[in-house]
Amino acid sequence: MKRPSLGAVLLGLIPFAATCFSVGLWDRVYPMVFGLPFNFFWLIAWLLLTPLCMWGAYRLEVSRGADDDRAGSGAR
Amino acid sequence: MGFVARFHHKMDLEQWTVGGRGFGLVLVWLLMAGEIYTTFTFLGASGWAYSRGGPVLYILGYLPLMYVVSFYILPPIWEVGRMHGLQTQADFFQVRYRSSFLAAFVALVGVVCLIPYLQVQITGLGLIVEVASFGGIDRTPAMIIAFALVGAFVFVSGVRGVAWASIVKDLLLLLAAVFVGFAVPRVYFGGIGPMFAALARAKPAHLVMPGATKDLGHGWYITSVLLTSFGCYMWPQFFAASFTARSGRVLRRNAVIMPLYGITMPLMFIVGLCAVLVLPDLGNGDLSLLTIVRKSFPAWFLGLVGGAGALTAMVAAAIQLLAGATLYAKNLWRPIVAPGMTDQQVARLAKIMVLILTSGALFFAIHSSISLVSLLLVGYAGVAQLFPGVVLGLFSRRVTAEGVFVGLVTGLSIAMFLMLTGQDPYRGLNAGFIALCFNFGATGVVSLLTPVRVAGFDKAVPSIAAPQSGKGVGPTV
Numbered sequence: 001m002k003r004p005s006l007g008a009v010l011l012g013l014i015p016f017a018a019t020c021f022s023v024g025l026w027d028r029v030y031p032m033v034f035g036l037p038f039n040f041f042w043l044i045a046w047l048l049l050t051p052l053c054m055w056g057a058y059r060l061e062v063s064r065g066a067d068d069d070r071a072g073s074g075a076r
Numbered sequence: 077m078g079f080v081a082r083f084h085h086k087m088d089l090e091q092w093t094v095g096g097r098g099f100g101l102v103l104v105w106l107l108m109a110g111e112i113y114t115t116f117t118f119l120g121a122s123g124w125a126y127s128r129g130g131p132v133l134y135i136l137g138y139l140p141l142m143y144v145v146s147f148y149i150l151p152p153i154w155e156v157g158r159m160h161g162l163q164t165q166a167d168f169f170q171v172r173y174r175s176s177f178l179a180a181f182v183a184l185v186g187v188v189c190l191i192p193y194l195q196v197q198i199t200g201l202g203l204i205v206e207v208a209s210f211g212g213i214d215r216t217p218a219m220i221i222a223f224a225l226v227g228a229f230v231f232v233s234g235v236r237g238v239a240w241a242s243i244v245k246d247l248l249l250l251l252a253a254v255f256v257g258f259a260v261p262r263v264y265f266g267g268i269g270p271m272f273a274a275l276a277r278a279k280p281a282h283l284v285m286p287g288a289t290k291d292l293g294h295g296w297y298i299t300s301v302l303l304t305s306f307g308c309y310m311w312p313q314f315f316a317a318s319f320t321a322r323s324g325r326v327l328r329r330n331a332v333i334m335p336l337y338g339i340t341m342p343l344m345f346i347v348g349l350c351a352v353l354v355l356p357d358l359g360n361g362d363l364s365l366l367t368i369v370r371k372s373f374p375a376w377f378l379g380l381v382g383g384a385g386a387l388t389a390m391v392a393a394a395i396q397l398l399a400g401a402t403l404y405a406k407n408l409w410r411p412i413v414a415p416g417m418t419d420q421q422v423a424r425l426a427k428i429m430v431l432i433l434t435s436g437a438l439f440f441a442i443h444s445s446i447s448l449v450s451l452l453l454v455g456y457a458g459v460a461q462l463f464p465g466v467v468l469g470l471f472s473r474r475v476t477a478e479g480v481f482v483g484l485v486t487g488l489s490i491a492m493f494l495m496l497t498g499q500d501p502y503r504g505l506n507a508g509f510i511a512l513c514f515n516f517g518a519t520g521v522v523s524l525l526t527p528v529r530v531a532g533f534d535k536a537v538p539s540i541a542a543p544q545s546g547k548g549v550g551p552t553v
Contacts, residue, residue, distance in 0.1 A: 054335075
């Protein structure tokens with residue numbers, strides 16, 4: 001199978017670094033943001049930021065011609 | 077709705093299991109969301125927020141990450157699926173490693189791990205009916221009636237019906253989650269912010285890890301998030317859902333947007349956390365959401381929330397039954413007991429299996445009582461052990477059937493030993509994750525010691541499902 005490109009993998013590692021390995025840095029109550037404890041706020045923010053990273057990875061993979069198929073209707 | 081879906085499509089095994097491989101972005105999205113947001117979301121997440129506190133955040137941690145993992149592995153899996161006409165997860169092992177024995181073993185692992193997951197749904201349904209009827213209906217008859225309905229539904233409509241039923245349940249669940257998540261803190265505290273402020277004053281330790289537990293700290297969080305995000309798409313039903321997509325690109329786009337759907341999850345946590353202050357003496361955390369809704373709103377509203385929860389459980393259970401039954405009939409029974417079976421006979425056997433699996437899970441649900449999250453963790457630890465075989469199978473040419481088998485057995489033995497002897501978490505780490513590390517090690521070592529017979533996916537190998545509908549099946553090179 002064609003492996004994903006290095007750039008796409010690096011983009012995917014960002015959410016892992018931010019929400020998994022760094023838990024010791026953000027697992028705290030204060031400072032509260034928007035009335036949420038900091039750890040809740042941080043993880044909710046990454047629900048929104050992860051799609052951004054993966055959108056970048058998607059663009060990379062599409063421009064590389066990964067999963068070209070009959071139904072691939074992307075204009076790019 | 078699901079029953080209607082049947083009339084538009086001729087039902088052979090291909091249609092029943094993978095919807096003829098014609099699902100676009102919206103249907104695949106719904107199907108995957110339908111599978112991933114289960115009763116566990118609804119009752120388990122609020123239950124853990126109530127009883128454990130901070131450690132519940134692991135759910136919010138793995139949610140986006142499992143889609144990140146899916147971005148890399150589902151499109152190639154889909155491609156292999158189209159190339160060889162795959163319908164189940166075990167089919168994948170069959171074409172990659174060309175070993176019916178390994179495929180049958182994978183099917184067995186899948187079916188066995190599905191039982192605790194099904195049990196989660198049944199137990200959830202029972203809790204809902206019990207609370208929503210104010211104790212008027214016993215849990216056992218409620219579970220039996222609900223499951224008879226689910227069984228009948230799957231029996232008749234297959235995967236397309238399930239995807240459409242998902243729409244109704246997603247809408248209901250979304251509305252219920254948003255309303256309850258905002259309204260409950262408003263009723264008791266005047267809003268989400270003041271609720272957190274009150275909780276941070278009264279019980280600050282409850283909001284961070286390890287919360288109300290002794291051993292669910294940061295090490296446990298990291299290992300659990302990794303295990304769950306790697307393991308999630310190893311569930312046979314999620315794995316097989318990727319075959320329903322129209323293209324690999326649909327799956328990638330799906331992986332990009334799915335994390336947004338997780339936004340209902342923190343709302344469930346919030347309800348559970350409100351209950352910490354409002355209902356401090358609840359025996360069973362899994363009841364916290366329903367009890368607080370019952371206490372705060374009129375009875376008809378509890379009915380609506382209960383209905384959304386019940387429908388969620390039923391859709392999830394339907395998908396699990398469909399996957400389990402097909403796996404059993406196609407990859408365990410046919411190769412071992414009756415190799416001459418036609419696809420029609422396999423489809424018939426799969427439908428009988430739906431009934432048997434339903435009864436089995438019902439039996440366990442009636443005779444045991446563990447918390448919803450704990451049940452799910454056992455299944456995850458088991459099913460995640462399939463990860464090395466899938467990922468190395470996709471991206472490495474050196475991995476062998478023997479390596480995968482030894483790794484799988486090693487991982488399963490370690491996971492089961494640690495969990496059954498009550499040593500999960502083990503030294504502050506998730507037992508399933510420890511097992512997965514040994515699994516990877518054993519797979520690698522044994523693969524290097526055994527000769528490579530199959531080094532990837534061979535386009536020349538004929539499709540393993542005899543194509544009958546002729547639509548989108550078989551090699552299209």
